[in-house]
Amino acid sequence: MFVDQVKVYVKGGDGGNGMVAFRREKYVAMGGPAGGDGGKGADVVFQVDEGLRTLMDFRYQRHFKATRGEHGMSKSKHGKGAEDLVVKVPPGTVVKDLATEEVIADLVEHGQKAVVARGGRGGRGNIRFATPANPAPEMAENGEPGQERDVVLELKILADVGLVGFPSVGKSTLLSVVSAAKPKIAEYHFTTIIPNLGVVETEDGRSFVMADLPGLIEGAHEGVGLGHQFLRHIERTRVIVHVIDMSGMEGRDPFADFQTINQELEKYNLRLLERPQIIVANKMDMPEAEENLSAFRTKLEEEYPIYPISALTRQGVRDLLFEIANQLETTPEFPLYDSVEADAEIHRVVYRHEKDPDQFTITRDPDSAFVIKGDVIERLFKMTDFSRDESVRRFARQMRGMGVDDALRERGAKDGDIIRILEFEFEFVE
Numbered sequence: 001m002f003v004d005q006v007k008v009y010v011k012g013g014d015g016g017n018g019m020v021a022f023r024r025e026k027y028v029a030m031g032g033p034a035g036g037d038g039g040k041g042a043d044v045v046f047q048v049d050e051g052l053r054t055l056m057d058f059r060y061q062r063h064f065k066a067t068r069g070e071h072g073m074s075k076s077k078h079g080k081g082a083e084d085l086v087v088k089v090p091p092g093t094v095v096k097d098l099a100t101e102e103v104i105a106d107l108v109e110h111g112q113k114a115v116v117a118r119g120g121r122g123g124r125g126n127i128r129f130a131t132p133a134n135p136a137p138e139m140a141e142n143g144e145p146g147q148e149r150d151v152v153l154e155l156k157i158l159a160d161v162g163l164v165g166f167p168s169v170g171k172s173t174l175l176s177v178v179s180a181a182k183p184k185i186a187e188y189h190f191t192t193i194i195p196n197l198g199v200v201e202t203e204d205g206r207s208f209v210m211a212d213l214p215g216l217i218e219g220a221h222e223g224v225g226l227g228h229q230f231l232r233h234i235e236r237t238r239v240i241v242h243v244i245d246m247s248g249m250e251g252r253d254p255f256a257d258f259q260t261i262n263q264e265l266e267k268y269n270l271r272l273l274e275r276p277q278i279i280v281a282n283k284m285d286m287p288e289a290e291e292n293l294s295a296f297r298t299k300l301e302e303e304y305p306i307y308p309i310s311a312l313t314r315q316g317v318r319d320l321l322f323e324i325a326n327q328l329e330t331t332p333e334f335p336l337y338d339s340v341e342a343d344a345e346i347h348r349v350v351y352r353h354e355k356d357p358d359q360f361t362i363t364r365d366p367d368s369a370f371v372i373k374g375d376v377i378e379r380l381f382k383m384t385d386f387s388r389d390e391s392v393r394r395f396a397r398q399m400r401g402m403g404v405d406d407a408l409r410e411r412g413a414k415d416g417d418i419i420r421i422l423e424f425e426f427e428f429v430e
Contacts (some may be wrong), residue, residue, distance in 0.1 A: 004155040013041030015143025016069035016079035018123035035126040039069030039079035041119030050110040052090035090229035099152040120144030139390035159211035162237035369418040
């Protein structure tokens with residue numbers, strides 16, 4: 001089964017907890033704090049493996065949770081950081097954040113890596129909190145929670161040339177003739193339901209990868225037919241080979257077919273029209289093909305190269321392959337996404353103004369409890385060890401410094417009211 005789009009959940013490992021400990025050696029008077037820091041949690045890393053061709057493995061495992069760091073230990077021993085969780089993906093995988101639709105990574109080369117979910121830092125042990133005013137602190141931090149998110153993986157196959165056209169125009173036959181690929185060929189529409197790849201070599205020793213993409217029809221960009229599932233695969237191709245049934249056996253006008261497919265490409269992604277396009281007039285061994293080709297040339301206003309061929313008899317295929325190879329030599333790779341690093345030779349630092357996210361928000365539940373939410377305050381809450389009074393007092397100072405107390409008073413909080421953070425509740429005290 002060919003799988004080219006999946007949704008998965010990833011979570012970086014939590015950091016290890018810091019420790020509260022003191023030196024107890026016999027001849028060391030007032031040894032002081034000796035609790036070590038926790039280790040860093042593991043990152044979730046996606047890595048390209050050129051041996052993979054589809055995202056099939058993600059059909060059976062959709063949750064990836066990295067391990068947490070080791071906890072801090074006594075005698076000032078720090079916990080060990082966890083090893084990264086490496087997830088193998090095929091070349092051509094694009095990773096997007098499901099919530100924001102931001103492109104996290106575009107993975108195309110073998111061995112290329114990208115951190116998709118970062119592990120949390122380790123919590124600090126009590127040796128980090130020693131001060132002249134408090135030389136023996138009895139508090140430590142819990143590990144920072146690892147980043148968690150839902151991501152969408154899209155596979156856009158890596159091919160130099162993409163064959164496009166209506167169903168049953170001869171794309172699969174052409175691929176089977178010029179390469180060792182063995183796509184299914186039959187006399188009915190949508191025989192090809194998955195993209196097929198083949199390596200093509202010309203007589204002068206040049207080679208390239210050609211992709212036979214499932215037939216497009218009118219409305220494909222809106223989800224009609226099979227084409228909408230595979231339009232994304234055209235985005236990486238450098239040359240588009242438009243195969244047209246010039247015999248008119250299906251009762252369609254070849255020029256209307258040409259216009260319809262180009263309109264679908266334009267509506268899906270306007271930049272696809274920037275790519276070189278070669279028109280293949282197929283089935284020239286059939287009656288009326290020459291007349292249709294003459295009428296097609298008359299109507300065609302753009303200057304596209306036209307190659308009359310018969311994939312069945314291999315007439316004209318040799319010259320077509322030479323033209324494709326020539327086009328590839330002069331056509332650069334097209335970037336999938338606009339990037340500030342347009343020129344890899346020039347290193348620039350780009351500063352963007354981004355609004356700081358709110359540290360917290362306050363709402364009220366139907367039971368009159370005040371609910372405090374926010375990434376910053378929730379992270380501080382999770383990193384607080386509430387089993388120790390000093391840690392609780394430190395968290396209270398942090399909330400006061402962030403302005404939580406004043407904000408609660410403005411919302412009408414009074415002594416004894418219930419305050420809720422995540423699943424935990426406590427009372428507001430004046």
